[in-house]
Amino acid sequence: MVNVRVCFQKHTFHNVIKIWRMSLTSDSKVPKAMNHDVIGPPDKISNLRPVIVHIPKQESSIEKQFRLKREEIQKWNETFWSNHNTKFFEQKEKFTANHAKKYSSESSVSPMTSDEMSVFYKKFLDENWKTHQMYNVEWYRKNIGLLLLALRVTVFKVARTWKIISKL
Amino acid sequence: MIHSTLCPILWRLPHVLPRASHVLLLRTDLYSTKATPTRKPQILAKPIDVGTLTNEIPRHGSQFSELEPVSIIEPVASTKTSKKKKTRDDDWREMTLDVKKLPQYYLMLSKSRLTSLVVMTSMAGYSLAPAPFDLSTLLLCSVGTGLVSCAANATNQFFEVPFDSQMARTRNRVLVKGMLTPLHAVSFAAVCATTGLSILYFGINGLTATLGATNLILYTIVYTPMKRFSILNTWVGAIVGAIPPLMGWASCMDSLGSGAWIMAGILYAWQFPHFNSLSWNLRPEYSRAGYRMMSVTDPGLCRRTTLRYTAGILALSCAAPVLDVTNWWFALESIPLNAYFTYLAWQFHQNSDSGTSRKLFRFSLVHLPILMILMLINKKEWSSKKQGKDGQDGKS
Structure with a gap:
């Protein structure tokens, strides 16, 4: 869990910039008139869809808390998966390169069979077991926390609307 | 065997050096257009040994997903509709709820095909029980089991968003695409679970409702996280699959x-x-x-x-x-x-x-x-x- 947190802090800034740049460079445009949250196409590395959370004009403290929490969790997820996926493809390339070297020295080049590749898949999964455990526990905690916060925001909004209606 | 024009393609695969005994197998896209309408057709290259030519041609799967596309070709008939579809998925989209599509989202959230399989097995369990056939009990059992299954699948998707985002098979799920909010999905699951279990308990019997509740917990709280913890997940998943016919039988006999x-x-x-x-x-x-x-x-x-x-x-x-x-x-x-x-x-x-x-x-x-x-x-x-x-x- 410590590892995950450290790597989150390291990459926070990087990710803010990244999301901002993505909204600029992406082929598709971010809708300008934002009255709602907007969701983008999946990131090419992390595979996660970026969300730009809408800031309402008169934001109450609980709404702000919810918005900040969402942004924080999004960045945390983005960092984890972009690191993880980069690692996967780097190690996979290394593995196939090693394989090619080994066989080219024997002067008989053979393509990677799926059985040989599965050695890598197992290795990668086993090596990252602990990372995934930590990520999973942390994700469950964050996800459920966010759900409860969303529930509180909804209750708050309903109460606010009710007040306005009863005044009329 | 290698055609001279194909040689540049081979060099793109870092672990393969061209050799006369290798043939290059070319295939076009591997995903169904229904599931992923936005994918561009791609030519995928796979070097294969002449000896393994038979039976080694995957039609839809991983072996090709590992390969790099060698070229991306636009559809021959690139009509306006296909372009429209493309922009829809690649675009930024306001996260508003499309009420007209709500039934469709709920079906997707319930994994409707899996749920119908579950309902069918519970109906089979009911029909196999040696007791007089009663249509209302069968219907109550089917609806109750179906609703519990919907609840289980919706909860499962609530927990799995970042993981589902990673895999082509699950990339188009409603929560991944932000069509519904997580709170909406969980509320749907809660309503389904309450209604389903009440139907089973009050409409049928306690045994069936207990089996249903057990399966709901087993699937959402045990099986779902276990997929990433232990190899035993397949066995737990198999138990989850085996319980619906027991529910069918129990709703008929009140025993097993x-x-x-x-x-x-x-x-x-x-x-x-x-x-x-x-x-x-x-x-x-x-x-x-x-x-x-x-x-x-x-x-x-x-x-x-x-x-x-x-x-x-x-x-x-x-x-x-x-x-x-x-x-x-x-x-x-x-x-x-x-x-x-x-x-x-x-x-x-x-x-x-x-x-x-x-x-x-x-x-x-x-x-x-x-x-x-x-x-x-x-x-x-x-x-x-x-x-x-x-x-x-x-x-x-």
């Missing part, structure tokens, strides 16, 4: 008899050839997303259990008449079906590749409904039930 256990046993065993063959082609994605599936962590065990459990189905089908669940015709009729299933599992065991695994997976989808139907046709109690009914009529 040998017929219920036979059917649950068949469903338990069926999960292994079904799921192992499916997961075989998803190994790269499972590895990256952190799923500890048997096909990745222990491929040998994956092959062996597949074969073992298909043989188990054969044995269980023959045991059905011994335990007075069906007549002897069932054993006779099911032998060819189960023998072919076992034969496909044997082929998968001997030579596990995308071809054999896909064949096995496809047949598993046909195998289960046929076996259930055979079982119902040859039910032992059809005749005695009629007599029982007559007897009752006579008394009244």
Whole structure:
């Protein structure tokens, strides 16, 4: 869990910039008139869809808390998966390169069979077991926390609307 | 064998140097256009050995997903509609709720095909029970089981968003695409679970409701996280698959008899050839997303259990008449079906590749409904039930 947190802090800034740049460079445009949250196409590395959370004009403290929490969790997820996926493809390339070297020295080049590749898949999964455990526990905690916060925001909004209606 | 124009393609694959005995296999896109309408058709290159040419041509799966597209070609008839569709998925989109599409979202959230399979197995469990047929009980049981299954699937998707985002198979789920909020999905699940379990408890009996609640917890709280913790997840998943026919039987009898256990046993065993063959082609994605599936962590065990459990189905089908669940015709009729299933599992065991695994997976989808139907046709109690009914009529 410590590892995950450290790597989150390291990459926070990087990710803010990244999301901002993505909204600029992406082929598709971010809708300008934002009255709602907007969701983008999946990131090419992390595979996660970026969300730009809408800031309402008169934001109450609980709404702000919810918005900040969402942004924080999004960045945390983005960092984890972009690191993880980069690692996967780097190690996979290394593995196939090693394989090619080994066989080219024997002067008989053979393509990677799926059985040989599965050695890598197992290795990668086993090596990252602990990372995934930590990520999973942390994700469950964050996800459920966010759900409860969303529930509180909804209750708050309903109460606010009710007040306005009863005044009329 | 290598055509000169294809040579540049070969150099793109870093681990392969061109050699005369290698042929380059070219294929176009591998995803169904329905599931991923925005994908551009791609030519995918795979170097293959001449010796393995037969049966090594995957049609839809991992071997190609590992490869780099060598070129991206626009569709020949790039009509306006396809362009429209493309921009829709690649665009930034306001996260507003499209109320018109709500029924469709709910169906997706409930994994409607999986839910209908669950409902069918519970109906089969109900029909197999040796008691007079009662339409209202059957309907209550189906609706209740279906709603509990919807709740389980919606909760599962709530927990899995970042993981689902990683895999092509699950990338288009409603929560991943932000069509519904997580709170909306969980509320849907809560309503389904409450209604479903109430129908089972008040409309049928406590045993069925308990089985339903157990399965809901087993699936959402045990199985879902376990996929990333332990190889045992397939066994837990198999138990989850085996409980619906027990619920059907329990809603008819208010107890569990040998017929219920036979059917649950068949469903338990069926999960292994079904799921192992499916997961075989998803190994790269499972590895990256952190799923500890048997096909990745222990491929040998994956092959062996597949074969073992298909043989188990054969044995269980023959045991059905011994335990007075069906007549002897069932054993006779099911032998060819189960023998072919076992034969496909044997082929998968001997030579596990995308071809054999896909064949096995496809047949598993046909195998289960046929076996259930055979079982119902040859039910032992059809005749005695009629007599029982007559007897009752006579008394009244």
